[in-house]
Amino acid sequence: MYLSPEQERTLSGERGEAKELAMTILAKVGEALGADSLVPIKSAHVLAHYSSLHEAGIEVLEKFSSSGGRFAVPTTVDPASVDLENWKSFGIPEEYAEKQFRLCAAFARLGGIPCWSCAQYQVCNFPKAGETVAWAESNSVVFANSLIGCRTNKITSGLDIACAITGLTPRFGMLLDENRRAQVAFRSTIDRPTDLDYRSLGYYIGRHAGSRVPGLDGLPRNVSSDELKHLGAAAAAGGPVTMIHYVGITPGSESLKSASGGERVETLDVGRKELDEVEADLNQSEEKPDLVALGVPHLSASELGQLAKLLDGKKLKGGTRMYAYTSSQAFDFVKRSGIMLDIERSGARLTHSTDAEISPLKKLGFDVVMTNSAKLAEIVSSEGEVKIRYKQIAEIVEEVTS
């Protein structure tokens, strides 16, 4: 991999220890991944939640912050493992929260933007089409490549910080035109998809695309960016998907032919039978849920508005809690707009700056979790500690409220 004279100087330590460390990671990982050079980025999005980073991840972030590191580009951050404002009232043990706060402190010292959201592209990090960014968080990567039309690889933890500190990212994979073409197509035959259908469809694509870039045709014209957020998140949870060519939506993908660069590709139909299979796979239990978890990825303010309408006049039955996970920004907005009052009147709670899949569900005493998030279902069932019930929102509300 080519390094410019300035990058070589950074690698040899002339720009300080933190940059040397970051450049070493970029050089080694870039070389390993077959990158030809390092290219500038407009923004970074990094991971700093304790449940995944563990002790080793704290050591990585603290090593950067204690050696004079400073982010070179605007850098946002994925959710924390605890609600950073109201963690105590959610029953988070103090020693667990302390670990998260060490990560928060290191991130702050590095000069990060404390948005703590996995839908940062809806609240505080807005690239434009054609720009190169370095984002971690698999759902954000799919959103960036597929809907915004900017370019990013799925940047892993550790490499994310190195990109943010140097303002550079290895040029490989999804940064290159030839790797962005659709290599397999999916055609949805679902008439008027529900919330769950969008997620199951995404998950199906994730499971069946393999390492090929998928195209997707047959979505309704009025599909919303929130629905595509959840579809993309489910795809990235089910497989190594980093981009979906939504035919007629993704910039440059007006048709399947333009998405694939003129190549003929295998086309797979996805109908009710396929989505039923996904539901049967992700739904592991019929037991009464301890928790309904909504929002992996984070719900937008408008989704919270829809939830308020669904819960209007209803009350949660005893023994089940309902948490809606959102960004701090959307939380503030719905707090001021009155939507929060509407939701909380039903007994449900809003929580921000954290998300269900990275919070210690088992430690908090939840054994059966009900959700319409395929991403949450996939991750939680991967761990095997908590049982998942995977249902559409209308069925969930019907069952757990009166």
Add this chain to the structure above:
Amino acid sequence: MTKVLYFKGRVLLEGRAKGEALVSRRAFTFAHGVEPSTGVVTDVRSDLLGESVREKVLFFPFGKGSTTGAAWFLETVRVGNGPAAVLTQTAETMVVTGAVLGEMLYGRRIPVMADFPSTMAEVVRTGDLVTVETKDRQVTVSRGE
């Protein structure tokens, strides 16, 4: 009689290793899929559920799941439960990043290779003895028959 097979791949991180093969035919993830404190696979969708990756030569076709994979890998290495080597069909960025950090922070070198001929995935089985020597870009698989 011992059957010995050789496969060439692309070297992502240099090193040498020897160990028992642990082979998955499905997409694999360390994130929420391997418990670092034990090295045991906890992903219920993995065909390696319940197996330990510790000191094994881990082989899987490609990765999946959360981008925190590198952190989970790194924590597994930090506590001494990391694999001896990782071999994949498609280059897997999380393992590479985790392994680079593992060497920088904890001084443990785990060779990583990818881009093997597809015949390797059909042939190699859990329990085979595998030797990885990246200097020769080569993996040696031996099995008593």
